[in-house]
Amino acid sequence: MTSGVAGRYAAALFDLAKEAGQLDAVQQDLADLKRLIGESADLAELVRSPLFSRDEQTRAIGAVLDKAGAQDLTRRFLTVVAKNRRLFALRGMIDAYAALLAADRGEMTAEVISAQPLTAGQTEELRDTLSAQLSRKIQINATVDPSLLGGLVVRVGSRMIDNSLRTKLSNMQLAMKGIG
Numbered sequence: 001m002t003s004g005v006a007g008r009y010a011a012a013l014f015d016l017a018k019e020a021g022q023l024d025a026v027q028q029d030l031a032d033l034k035r036l037i038g039e040s041a042d043l044a045e046l047v048r049s050p051l052f053s054r055d056e057q058t059r060a061i062g063a064v065l066d067k068a069g070a071q072d073l074t075r076r077f078l079t080v081v082a083k084n085r086r087l088f089a090l091r092g093m094i095d096a097y098a099a100l101l102a103a104d105r106g107e108m109t110a111e112v113i114s115a116q117p118l119t120a121g122q123t124e125e126l127r128d129t130l131s132a133q134l135s136r137k138i139q140i141n142a143t144v145d146p147s148l149l150g151g152l153v154v155r156v157g158s159r160m161i162d163n164s165l166r167t168k169l170s171n172m173q174l175a176m177k178g179i180g
Contacts, residue, residue: 004089004092005086005089005092006089006090006091006092006093006095006096007092007096009081009086009089009093009096010092010093010094010095010096010097010099010100011096011100012077013026013077013093013097014097014100014101014104016073016077017073018104020073022071022073023101023104025071025073025074026071026073026074026097027097027098027101029065029068029070029071029074030074030093030094030097030098031094031098032068032070033064033065033068033070033078033090033094034091034094036064036068037090037091043064046060046061046087047061047087047088047090047091048087048088050085050088054082054083054085057082057085057087058079058082058083061078061079061081061082061087062075062078062079062082065078078090081093098139098141102139105137106136106137107136107137107138107139108134108136108137108138108139108156108157109138109139109140109141109156110126110127110130110138110139110140110141110154110155110156111141111143111154111155111156112126112140112141112142112143112152112153112154112155113142113143113144113145113148113152113153113154113164114142114143114144114145114148114151114152114153115144115145115146115147115148115149115150115151115164115165116144116146117142117144118140118142123140123142126140126152126154127139127140130154130156134156138156147166148164148165148166149164149165149166149169150164150165151163151164151165151166151167151168152164153167
């Protein structure tokens with residue numbers, strides 16, 4: 001969980017946030033930043049491209065965090081990440097931090113991919129069902145992939161449940177090939 005550059009940085013941030021009593025605040029900052037990176041091609045390029053100088057990356061990530069109203073701890077940490085030229089691993093750091101936080105709370109994270117965005121009711125029902133099945137508190141990390149056509153793909157730990165229409169159609173196609 002904490003191997004590699006992203007894991008080491010995430011573990012350091014987790015320790016700092018725990019010591020400061022800001023685990024949830026930092027998690028919210030990181031979730032907001034991840035969302036912003038997903039929404040902005042320019043920000044995603046800034047984070048991943050080695051063509052930007054250390055100073056450009058540091059100033060830009062600082063401006064984004066200021067505009068987003070991030071906690072001081074989050075800003076200081078990401079300034080160090082930018083100065084150390086490690087922004088390329090930021091998404092991994094965010095995911096590793098979330099995993100550390102969940103493990104600390106005795107939770108599991110379910111990666112849920114759906115063809116359309118889940119409603120709050122659907123998310124809650126899925127969370128309740130998975131919690132009952134696994135006897136643990138479940139956090140849902142939902143993403144959308146229209147190529148699924150319908151249904152869900154759920155990953156919890158090493159378990160995967162693929163109940164997507166795309167997979168069902170693919171299985172039917174393979175079965176039909178076997179007949180003729």
